[in-house]
Structure formats: C-alpha cells, structure tokens
Amino acid sequence: xxxxxxxxxxxxxxxxxxxxxxxxxxxxxxxxxxxxxxxxxxxxxxxxxxxxxxxxxxxxxxxxxxxxxxxxxxxxxxxxxxxxxxxxxxxxxxxxxxxxxxxxxxxxxxxxxxxxxxxxxxxxxxxxxxxxxxxxxxxxxxxxxxxxxxxxxxxxxxxxxxxxxxxxxxxxxxxxxxxxxxxxxxxxxxxxxxxxxxxxxxxxxxxxxxxxxxxxxxxxxxxxxxxxxxxxxxxxxxxxxxxxxxxxxxxxxxxxxxxxxxxxxxxxxxxxxxxxxxxxxxxxxxx
Ligand code: PDD
Numbered sequence: 665x666x667x668x669x670x671x672x673x674x675x676x677x678x679x680x681x682x683x684x685x686x687x688x689x690x691x692x693x694x695x696x697x698x699x700x701x702x703x704x705x706x707x708x709x710x711x712x713x714x715x716x717x718x719x720x721x722x723x724x725x726x727x728x729x730x731x732x733x734x735x736x737x738x739x740x741x742x743x744x745x746x747x748x749x750x751x752x753x754x755x756x757x758x759x760x761x762x763x764x765x766x767x768x769x770x771x772x773x774x775x776x777x778x779x780x781x782x783x784x785x786x787x788x789x790x791x792x793x794x795x796x797x798x799x800x801x802x803x804x805x806x807x808x809x810x811x812x813x814x815x816x817x818x819x820x821x822x823x824x825x826x827x828x829x830x831x832x833x834x835x836x837x838x839x840x841x842x843x844x845x846x847x848x849x850x851x852x853x854x855x856x857x858x859x860x861x862x863x864x865x866x867x868x869x870x871x872x873x874x875x876x877x878x879x880x881x882x883x884x885x886x887x888x889x890x891x892x893x894x895x896x897x898x899x900x901x902x903x904x905x906x907x908x909x910x911x912x913x914x915x916x917x918x919x920x921x922x923x924x925x926x927x928x929x930x931x932x933x934x935x936x937x938x939x940x941x942x943x944x945x946x947x948x949x950x951x
Contacts, residue, residue, distance in 0.1 A: 668745040670738060670779035675745055678780065687776050689758030692766065693816035695776075696720040697756040699911040700739070702781075703943075705749045706950035707739060708911070712874035717755070720813045725768070726759050729775040736951070739779060746781040752912060754780045756815060789914075793939055796919030796931040797833035799852075799908070801897050802826055804837040804845050810869045820848040834908055836897070836921070843894035846870040850910035852918075854895050854903035854926075855934045862903075865892040875909040875942070882941045888934075897921050905932030907939075914946075915939035 669681035689695030698717045701708040714732050721728055729735070739753055760773030806819045823835035827848070836852050837845045844852050845864060851873040853863045861883055866872045883890050900906050906918035906926045915938050917931030 667781065668742065670742045670777070672776055672778075675742070681778070681780075683758075683776060683778065684761040686764060687758050687761050689756060689776065689815055691764055693814055694724070695756055695758030695815045696724065696726070696813050697754060697815055698813060699755075700753050701911045701914065701946065702743060702748060702751045702753060702784075703947040703950045705743055707736070707743075707753065708946040708950045709874045709878050710736065710951045712877055713911075716813060716872065716874060717757070721757060723809070723812045724759070724814070726757060726775055727772075729757055729777045742779045743781055746783075748781045748783045750786045751781060751783040754778075754782075758815075793914075793916055793936075794931065796917040797908075798831065798920040798923070799834045799836050799847065799906075799918050800827050800830045800832045801838045801844070801922055802835045804839045806837065806869070808869055810846075810871055811866070813871060823848040830923075832920075833916075834913075834918070838897060842896050844897060844900065845894070846873075847908050847910070850908035850913050850916075851876045852895075852900075853907050853909065853935075854900050855905035855932060856891070856895075856899070856903050858889075859904065859934075860889040860891045861934070862891045862893055862895050862899075864894040868894065873909055875911055875914065878945065879909055879915060879938060879942050882938060882945055886941070901926055903927065905935050907935040909942075915942045 667678035668675050669678050671681050698713045700713050743753055756778045758776045760776050762769035762773050802823045827835040834847045836847055839845050846852055856862050900921045901924045904927050908916050917935040919926055919929050
C-alpha cells in the first residue's frame with residue numbers, strides 16, 4: 665500500500681498531494697511545522713509538540729486550524745492509513761492561500777494543513793547510534809526568531825548540505841561569540857570533564873526542543889547534573905561525550921566535531937544510556 669497524505673481535509677495518495685501555488689507557506693515561508701516521532705504507531709511527546717505548535721502559530725498570529733483533540737484524531741488517522749508503526753509524522757500549517765502580498769491577507773483566509781508520514785528503520789537507527797555520528801560547525805546565519813518552528817529553513821538546509829558533503833550527519837551553528845547555538849535540525853549537548861550535562865539555555869535564539877525538554881525530565885530523574893550553558897566546539901572536542909537530540913534523531917551520540925574526535929571517538933556511556941531511557945519514556949507515554 666502506498667503512502668497517504670492529508671491535505672486540507674482530504675486523504676490523498678502521496679504522489680498526488682498538492683498545495684496551491686499561492687499558499688503563503690510556499691511563497692513566503694509563512695508557515696509552521698511540527699514533527700512527532702512514532703513509536704508503536706503512537707505519537708511521542710504529543711503534548712509538548714502541541715504546546716510548541718500553538719506557541720509558534722500564536723507568534724505568527726495564525727489561528728490553530730482545529731482543536732488539539734481534533735488534530736490528534738487526524739494525526740492518528742493519517743498514521744493508521746499509512747500503516748506506519750515506527751516512524752515520523754510531519755504536520756505543516758500555513759497562513760493559507762492568498763494573492764501574493766508580503767503583509768497578511770486583509771480578509772483572513774483558512775490556514776492550510778498538510779500531514780505526511782514516513783517510516784523509520786529502528787534497527788538501522790540503533791546501529792547508527794551505536795557507531796555515533798560526526799558534526800561540522802558553520803557560522804550562525806539565521807534570523808532572530810529561531811524559537812518559532814517555521815518552514816523558513818534555507819539556512820538549516822544549506823548547513824545540512826555542508827555536513828553531508830563533509831560526511832557528517834549534522835551541522836552545529838556557531839554564534840559570534842564562538843558558542844554553539846544548536847544543530848540544523850537538533851539541539852546540541854556535551855558531557856563535560858566533570859561529568860555534567862551541558863546544553864544551551866532556551867533564552868538564546870534556538871528552538872526549544874521537545875526532545876530536549878523530555879530528556880531533561882529523564883536527567884533529573886536519574887539525578888544527573890545539568891548545566892544549561894552554551895559551549896564552544898573546542899569544549900565539545902575536549903568533553904567526555906557529545907550528542908544531539910530531536911524527534912528525528914532522538915538522542916544520538918556525536919563522536920567527532922569538524923573531524924576532531926570527541927572523547928575517545930566512540931559513543932560514551934552517558935549518551936548511550938540517555939538514548940535508551942529517553943526511548944523507553946517516549947514509548948511508554950506515546951498516545
Ligand atoms: N527538527 N533545533 C532545530 C533547528 C530543529 O529543527 C529541531 C527539530 C530541533 C529539535 O526539536 P525537537 O526535539 O522538538 O524535535 C532543534 C525536526 C525534527 C525537523 O526539522 O525535522
């Protein structure tokens with residue numbers, strides 16, 4: 665059975681799913697999105713992603729297209745129709761379709777809603793996590809509202825391409841002070857020389873990762889030390905361990921930064937354990 669997409673009230677074969685050429689998401693990146701990991705066909709960290717969706721929409725003054733409950737039913741129905749058990753679901757909400765004009769349409773239009781589902785090979789993901797991945801650094805060149813999860817991802821796409829061409833899995837943006845902000849599609853972490861977990865605080869111009877927030881619950885429960893403070897790439901290579909978090913990567917060990925090994929160049933025990941504990945929690949609380 666082929667993939668099915670949800671587009672503005674209809675389920676359609678993926679290959680025939682289209683949006684209007686004057687959708688403001690398409691022309692102006694006037695749209696927000698969320699990505700949920702799917703475990704056992706259920707949505708991981710569901711409420712965290714809904715809360716951020718509502719916040720992103722609110723910042724752009726786009727109405728929630730429907731209630732959380734209705735959205736949940738639709739997301740789950742889209743997953744069901746795709747028969748995906750382990751994977752990801754993508755939701756995009758744009759301001760809607762209107763004649764091209766930078767300012768908002770004078771008469772409000774209906775937000776446009778799109779959902780797509782993709783399968784993830786968890787065996788392959790675990791094998792990747794067991795090996796760890798490399799990251800490259802790149803100058804931070806994004807706008808000042810990275811806390812809003814918009815589809816304006818050109819800088820992120822270019823950074824990710826730079827990583828791919830270097831044989832790395834992720835790019836870390838580095839600000840004018842030489843500090844890592846976050847990854848192109850993940851949050852960045854290290855385990856420092858004292859064994860403390862370090863990740864940038866969310867007052868900075870970064871996305872408040874839902875996986876990051878859920879992992880902090882795990883970290884607190886385990887009684888580990890957490891320091892919400894940024895770090896430099898040099899601190900990352902001098903650290904015991906490094907890793908990234910996100911709905912796509914979960915908790916993924918980083919073993920090299922710009923080709924320089926982190927720790928002994930292999931996934932460390934803390935990241936490996938946190939990956940397992942995060943996945944257990946996400947599976948157990950998925951809806
Ligand atoms: N990316 N930072 C950025 C820039 C991101 O795009 C993402 C997620 C994260 C992690 O957020 P979360 O833990 O809520 O997934 C951090 C998604 C997965 C994507 O763009 O596909």
